[in-house]
Amino acid sequence: MNAKVWLVGAGPGDPELLTLKAVRALRSADVVMIDSLVNPAVLEHCPTANVIGVGKRGGCRSTPQAFIQRLMLRYARQGKCVVRLKGGDPCIFGRGSEEADWLRERSIEVELVNGITAGLAGATHCDIPLTLRGVARGVTLVTAHTEDDSALNWQALAQSGTTLVVYMGVAKLEDVRRALLAGGMAASTPVAMIENASLPQQRACYSDLTGMYDAAVGFALKAPAVLVIGDVAARGASQEVFSQDQRAMALALERARMQG
Known part of the structure; x- marks a missing residue:
């Protein structure tokens, strides 16, 4: 496997979501160039490789793309x-095909x-199932950030x-909220805002389309996060309420046990 470049998706963060093929590539690696969103725990599969950080984060100092490409080539x-080694999947907002070409x-x-996105x-x-019979017959993945600031067809x-x-x-x-409302999406459409997907510190905030900005502010939502917008998001909200009820019931039972 020498003289080869593997463009590998490390998944969203949980190291157990790494694929067997990704593990095989890591075990064969002489050099691993790792993005900032990749969980360092996956490096246990390449203990002897030369590991180089080439992080790219929105709003932060990032490694220039041209430098990354020249380094791979060298x-x-x-x-x-x-x-x-890229977070998520290399071909979903990961520049995988550009680098390969x-x-x-x-x-x-x-x-x-x-990798799992x-x-x-x-x-x-x-x-939350992204597709569900009778509720959502498809899923569309989009990015709210484009390199040239071009607008999506939100309508x-x-x-x-x-x-x-x-x-x-x-x-x-707020831009996403306004654009979807202006495009005719129902104000009551459920929204789930999910921070740190798949990690132990994953958090989720639920709202409808009208109130999602205010809900996110109150929740102190931070990147990296994804928004799931559609009727299926209501399943996550109902599960969150159920979980809260379970926790309250468990606490009440524990107090009763201690008092008895």
Whole structure:
């Protein structure tokens, strides 16, 4: 596997969601270039590799994309097996295909390895199915942040009848809310805002479309987070209420036990 670049999705954060193929690539790696959102625990699969941080975070100092590409090229031309380890999936808002094309144009062998994307994992951890018979017949993944600041066709998205999963939307919550309402989406549409998908510190805030900005402010929602917008999000909200009731009942039983 020498002289090759693997573009590997590390998943949303939970190291147990790493695929077997990703583990195989890591075990073969001479050099691992790791993004800032990747859980460092996955590095146990490549204990002898040279690990290089190449983080890219919105609003923070980031490693330039051109530098990352040149670095991959340099190590590959040295005969190294290089793993570019990305959060989530490399081909869902991860520039995987761009990097693969750039390297292949320079005669470097490249293989992409899928990872579980944050929208799917975060929703599942909240008991939200992104598709559900009779409720949501499809799912649309979009990003609220574009490199050229071009606008999405929010009217088409609002009327698509699919569950919307919005990435990189924390800084543009109010813009997303207004655009979907203006596009004709019902004000009562359920919304789940999920922070740190799949990690032990995952949190979720539930609202409807009208109140989602105020709810997020009150919740102190922070990136990385995904928005799940659609009727299926109500399942997560009902599960959260049920969990709160369970906790209250358990507390009451414990108090009764101690008093008795």
